[in-house]
Amino acid sequence: MTTPDDTLAAIDDVITWHGDSDDAMVWTADRPKRPDLSGLAAIVDAARPSPEAARALTERLATQMQAFNEAVRPVAEQMVHTARAVSEALALIINSPEGRALIEAAERGEIEPDPPSCHCLCQASHKGQQGICEHDAIAEIVRVSPTVGRVEIPVCGPCRGAQMAVAR
Ligand SMILES: [Zn+2]
Ligand SMILES: [Zn+2]
Known part of the structure; x- marks a missing residue:
């Protein structure tokens, strides 16, 4: 006589053996539709x-x-x-x-050691005033970037002034 456990074991066996085959799909409540790949195959064939x-x-x-x-x-x-x-x-x-x-x-x-050089991005930071950079940094401007967080940028005097003026 077949007990419910035997039946379950039999089902389990089928699922284990044919887990990837179409047959196993029968056991799932919602049989997923297989996409129609015949068109794709033709394209791949033509492209080969x-x-x-x-x-x-x-x-x-x-x-x-x-x-x-x-x-x-x-x-x-x-x-x-x-x-x-x-x-x-x-x-x-x-x-x-x-x-x-x-x-x-x-x-x-x-x-x-050489003084740190000005890391001001003049083109971006103070478009209106170019060519003012003195290159030797005398101060640091703190910026908070969403990607890297808090960064201290060494800047020269004129760049610092120009950045402050823009920020205002
Ligand atoms: Zn600058
Ligand atoms: Zn500068």
Whole structure:
């Protein structure tokens, strides 16, 4: 004789075995409608390139890649060259007596760090007054941005004045 538990177990088995098949859908109260994909299949089929088209595309890409490489190589070589020149210049400075003295003075704290530079976005902050920036920051303006929160922006005197005037 079949107990209700056996029936449930049988149903469970079907669901487990055919969980992803159409048959399993029968067990759900609301059988979802399957979208009609035949139209889409036709589009995908039409878009699928022929072997010739694929080969032509590959060849065109290869040609373009080669042209790109040839255009980029001198620039890349120049960059390596520049980087080497910069590091050689740095090495020269570091190894020169003047450079050593400078580094040692900095290590002893005898050299004041440069004042922070003005971070005012003049174009945006005071459109009406351009070319007033003195670059060395003397103050900080506090802004509250919705994305980053409270930020302190170092500003020079004229920029600070101009920003205050705009804010007023
Ligand atoms: Zn400014
Ligand atoms: Zn400024």
